[in-house]
Amino acid sequence: MTDAVGWSSEHTEPYRTVLFDGEFVSHTALRASIIEEEDGFTPRQSAVLQSALNLLVRGGDRALTTAGVAKAANCSKESLYKWFGDRDGLLAAVISFQASKVRATTAGKAPRDADAFRDHLVRFAQDLLDVLSGDVSLALNRLAIGQAGNQDTHLGLLVLARGRRMIGQRAGALLETGRQLGFLAFGDPEEAYQTLYGLIVRDLHVRQLLGEELADTEQDFEKQAIAAIDQFFRLYGTGIKAAGTAVPASANQ
Numbered sequence: 001m002t003d004a005v006g007w008s009s010e011h012t013e014p015y016r017t018v019l020f021d022g023e024f025v026s027h028t029a030l031r032a033s034i035i036e037e038e039d040g041f042t043p044r045q046s047a048v049l050q051s052a053l054n055l056l057v058r059g060g061d062r063a064l065t066t067a068g069v070a071k072a073a074n075c076s077k078e079s080l081y082k083w084f085g086d087r088d089g090l091l092a093a094v095i096s097f098q099a100s101k102v103r104a105t106t107a108g109k110a111p112r113d114a115d116a117f118r119d120h121l122v123r124f125a126q127d128l129l130d131v132l133s134g135d136v137s138l139a140l141n142r143l144a145i146g147q148a149g150n151q152d153t154h155l156g157l158l159v160l161a162r163g164r165r166m167i168g169q170r171a172g173a174l175l176e177t178g179r180q181l182g183f184l185a186f187g188d189p190e191e192a193y194q195t196l197y198g199l200i201v202r203d204l205h206v207r208q209l210l211g212e213e214l215a216d217t218e219q220d221f222e223k224q225a226i227a228a229i230d231q232f233f234r235l236y237g238t239g240i241k242a243a244g245t246a247v248p249a250s251a252n253q
Helices: 027-038 043-059 066-073 077-084 087-099 114-133 135-149 154-180 189-201 204-209 221-236
Strands: 017-020 023-026
Touching: 043 066, 043 077, 043 087, 043 135, 066 077, 066 087, 077 087, 087 135, 087 154, 114 135, 114 154, 114 189, 114 204, 114 221, 135 154, 135 204, 154 189, 189 221
Parallel strands: none
Antiparallel strands: 017 023
């Protein structure tokens, strides 16, 4: 059985393997695949996808045509087809590109002490708040919600699959790294991630989607991120300062 962030609750080696893309892989291999995915766009492709995001925000998904993107990004339609395939492929890439701005990796090198690991989580939290509160994400989510209200769930499902769940998978790999190194103790990876997400985002995103302006203190995302990770460590932290033997999966259940 697989949860929403891609973990399996039934495998027998909670410290060694996770279920990703339908197969069990080591957490090290998963982290490597995540890093490769995050670095998957060339600078030129990233510039094109940013232009496509701007079109999407201004004109909705119907404005996202190959001709429109090619003109806005000053590239050929042939290049777009080569890089992204059809229009659905381009739309999926646009959403993946936006989600990739939320960094949730250890850059290929596992942190050897709890403070360094905490810094990675704080960076993830701050990135998540920055991205969710940005004009692009707010417009994209409002557009998807509006279409869902008209029984058109295509964009919303893409946002969930290529945005929310991809971020969840990357964050889940980071949490598993913390558990294996002994900095975190949790039994249910999905529950731990949902707790982390809730502590970071709270009701800020919903209020912004509804048009509310955040208070100045709420817009200090670095401070908000640090506070959220402090709360998360009070719930799941082991108190271990240096990397060591992972705690049992039953801890903190």
